[in-house]
Amino acid sequence: MNPDKSLTDKELKDNSEVLRAIFETAIDCIIVINHRGIIQMANQATISLFGYDQNELIGQNVKMLMPEHHQVQHDQYLDSYIKTGHARIIGIGRDEKGRRKDGSLFPMRLAVNEVQVEGNRFFAGIIQDKTNLRAAEAEIERMNRELERKVIQRTLELEEKNSQLIQINDTLNREIKERQQIESILRDNERELQHALEKEKELNELKSRFVSMASHEFRTPLSTIQSSAGLISRYPETEQQAQRSRHIDRIKSSVNMLTGILDDFLSLAKLEEGRITLTPEPFVFDDLANEVLDELKNNLKAGQTTILESEAPGYQLFQDRNLLKHVLYNLLSNAVKYSAEGKPIHLRTKMKDASFSFEIEDHGIGIPVQDQAHLFTRFFRAKNVTNIQGTGLGLNIVRQYINLMGGEIRFSSIEGKGSCFKIRLPVDPQGPSIV
Known part of the structure; x- marks a missing residue:
């Protein structure tokens, strides 16, 4: 026996065992079929997922793992690919439905590649169970819907609160404006009252000045007129005309003085009245x-x-x-x-x-x-x-x-x-x- 050949056989055997171990322990399902769709190999993950025993799968058409409405289509597709080489799944991968032994369906991800060994065509399919993923996606979708609902609800609540705040703000603005208007009116009234008080004070002062002035300014000419009129009667004789004339001039001067005072009063009154x-x-x-x-x-x-x-x-x-x-x-x-x-x-x-x-x-x-x-x-x-x-x-x-x-x-x-x-x-x- 050639030792080099024995070593090579051993290495091949070891490699085969390693590959078999990987094949059997893979988390995803691995199924190998021939060009007629007959299952040649199926790993332990496939047995567990689909519920079949090993001897129930090997030698059977892979379409047994598909929903009934896909089984006919699968044979036609595989035959078409063998003849034309036009691929719709092989080398592409897509989401499909799997069918368990008990007839229940589940979502899965199917990826198929073609393998040629010693001139024979085989197809290796890797299947990922998406049941949990779909459930997670459904949960995420549910949570998204719930979140969206809560966001909408919260938005509506905020809009309602905002509307209430706007109403409160409008009410406050109206109250502030009304208060400002009232304060403005009060200030105007206060100014008018102050002006009226100052005017009254001024008028009182003017009245006091007028009374003081009038009592002084009228007294002197009136006293002069009174005294001169009384003295004139003491000079009845013709030769006393000079004395009478002197007192008459004093009376005229006093009358002119009173006339001037009255003219000032009249002028002031006309100015005040705009006349x-x-x-x-x-x-x-x-x-x-x-x-x-x-x-x-x-x-x-x-x-x-x-x-x-x-x-x-x-x-x-x-x-x-x-x-x-x-x-x-x-x-x-x-x-x-x-x-x-x-x-x-x-x-x-x-x-x-x-x-x-x-x-x-x-x-x-x-x-x-x-x-x-x-x-x-x-x-x-x-x-x-x-x-x-x-x-x-x-x-x-x-x-x-x-x-x-x-x-x-x-x-x-x-x-x-x-x-x-x-x-x-x-x-x-x-x-x-x-x-």
Whole structure:
């Protein structure tokens, strides 16, 4: 015996035993059939899965392991493949149904390959039982459906909660908006109430000032009228006419004083009620200024002079002449009233860049710094003029008249040295003219 050949036979035998062991212990089913579909070999996994004994399988057609409706098709397919070589399963693999001995069906994965041994054609099929896999897949599918159901349910719950939150949020927004509106109304009412209280306080202060002013300003001229009227009766003789005339002049002066006070009250009332309207007309400013200066001659103190300094004699304004006359008269009479004897009073007119302005400067008692901010307030009088007759209305009326005419008024003053009031007025829209 050739030892090399004996060794080769032994190795072949060993290899065959190894392959047989692998074949028998494989987890998956392994079935070998011939070209006619007859089972040649079946491992232990096949026996266990299909429920047949080994001798019940070997030599039988493999279609016994298939559902009845596949058995005829299998013979036809195998015959077609042998003749044409066209494969639909061999070398491809697909999911099929297996049939156990007891007739029950189960899902399986079938993979078939062709094997040729010594010129003979065999087909080895590997079968995987997918029962547990299908069950797992079914469970996964069930769990997915359950998860999807829960997701939908949770989504619906969240949508409902979200809808509730939106409703709550809308309600809160409405309540907040309503509260803000109420707070706004309350603030407005509070401001209106505060304004009303301040207005009432202001009116009370004005009333107190008015009563104080009226009791003082009316008392002096009325007392003068009363005393002069009584004294006139003491001079019945013709040769006593001079004494009578002196008292008559005092009565006239007091009446004029009362008339001026009443005129201020009437002017203020008309301004408050909006009953003063502008009546513009063309006139020469210097003519109006000289007219007012002439009316004030009798009011001048000893040595006082009024000086008109005009940069544009004959300048023609288009304004309300009566209102401007009142402004001039008030400012000039104040300059006379609050200046000492022998002091000059200047009225200057100026032209600059087609703008007309005038200023009135005196060298009188001036205005204390702490009083200047209140100078145009109704019934206000500076602390250094309490012994000089006045209503405290004149400058307030002057400023309102100037505002009506579209102008502006400013002043500068030093206590003990004098004051200067400056007024700027708009010109005629067609431009200034000289006549």
